[in-house]
Amino acid sequence: MKVSEIQHDSAAPLIDALGVHHRPADxxxxxxSLVPSxxxxxxxxxxxEQLVGRTGFCIHPRATLKSIPKVGGTKDVKLDVVRALAPTHLIVxxxxxxxxxxxxxxSFVPNVIVTHPCRPEDNFELYRLFGGVFRCEDAAARLAADLADALAGAHAVAAALPPERVLYLIWRAPWMSIARDTYISTTLRxxxxxxxxxxxxxxxxxxDWRASWIAEVARVFLSSEPYxxxxxxxxxxxxxxxxxxxLIDGEMASWYGSRAAAGLRYLTALRRSLAEDGMGCVA
Structure with missing residues (x-):
């Protein structure tokens, strides 16, 4: 999606990840919101000011969220707490x-917006969806422009350096990684x-550290989250x-939404830094 579409394609339908059509809020x-990013x-x-509930994992921006009620976790939502807040919109x-x-x-929230961004470029449609539903198109367009700039920088460093195969660890005991169709993997790509x-x-x-494919790995990343x-x-x-x-900042690699641009710039800088020093351990 082009950035200009965020600003000018207001007639296009607002459709979420499940294909549900949404209307601008009245x-x-x-x-x-049940999703931290x-x-x-x-x-x-x-x-x-319209945010009335969030999960305990929703921690950014910290100062703003201190006064916003918690409704449980992303997997264990307290339904009675959500009901009492009487939301008009639920983000999942x-x-x-x-x-x-x-x-x-x-069954009791009138509008449920389901999201599923799988690559950095999917944030353009996410911005347009939220901008249209919540009538904040100008703010959404600014985020889209920033993301387009960050993507250009990421693609430039990818073109300038030879590709590397990496292992991205998210857990220990057992050791766990990510599949290639995850948002993290496509952002690293x-x-x-x-x-x-x-x-x-x-x-x-x-x-399995004894697997034959381990020999193809150039570098292992240790994420700051969830482990x-x-x-x-x-x-x-x-x-x-x-x-x-x-070490790698997991929020910068996995959080979509408004952090997508900052995440891409972080990874772009990290890619350059590791290429320059040949090793490097960046927190």
């Missing part, structure tokens, strides 16, 4: 929220990092893999 808007997006679109995600809970919430393993059967595969890898794990993973291990 009257008072009360939003409950989209809670941040709601605030960055200037809708903080295919991967992060349980389908059964969303279906029950839909934007700067020239191709993730391993190639395992279409599992979205978050367990890692909080730290300096103490770098040597352990380097010994297990026989490859350099690098």
């Amino acid at each position: 009257g008072a808007v009360r939003i409950v 989209l809670t941040e997006l709601v605030c960055d679109l200037g809708l903080a 995600n295919v991967d992060e929220n349980r389908r059964e809970a969303v279906e029950e919430l839909a 934007a700067v020239g990092w191709e993730t391993l393993p190639e395992d279409p059967a599992r979205r978050y595969p367990e890692i 909080r890898f730290g300096e103490q794990h770098i040597d352990e993973v380097a010994q297990l893999s026989g490859r350099p291990a690098t």
Whole structure:
């Protein structure tokens, strides 16, 4: 999607990830968000005053969210708490929220917006959807322009450097990674990092350090979330893999929404830095 479409294609239908058509909101808007990155997006679109509920994992922007009631976690939503907040709109995600809970919430929340961005470019449509539904098209267009600029920088560094195959760890005991169709993997691909393993059967595969494909890995990334890898794990993973291990900010690699542009710039800088020093361990 072109940035200009965010601003000028107001007649295009507003359709979410399940194909549901949404209309621009009329009257008072009360939003409950069950997705941390989209809670941040709601605030960055200037809708903080309409946000009446969020999960305990919704932590950005910290100062703004201190006064917003919590409704449980992304997987264990407290339905009675949501009901009491009387939201007009509920924001959810295919991967992060349980389908059964969303279906029950839909029985009393008038508008449920389902999202499922799988690559950085999907944020353009996400901005347009939220901008149209919540009547904040100008703010959405500014985010789209920023994302377009960040994508151009990412693609430039990917073109300038040879591609690398990497292993991105999200958990320890058991060791777990990500599939190639995840948002994290496609975001890393934007700067020239191709993730391993190639395992279409599992979205978050367990890692066997004796597997033959480990030899193809150039670098192992240790994410800060959901497992909080730290300096103490770098040597352990380097010994297990026989490859350099690098700490990486998981929010910058996995949060879509308004953080997408900052995440791409972070990864672009990291790609350049590691290429320059040949090793590097960046927190």
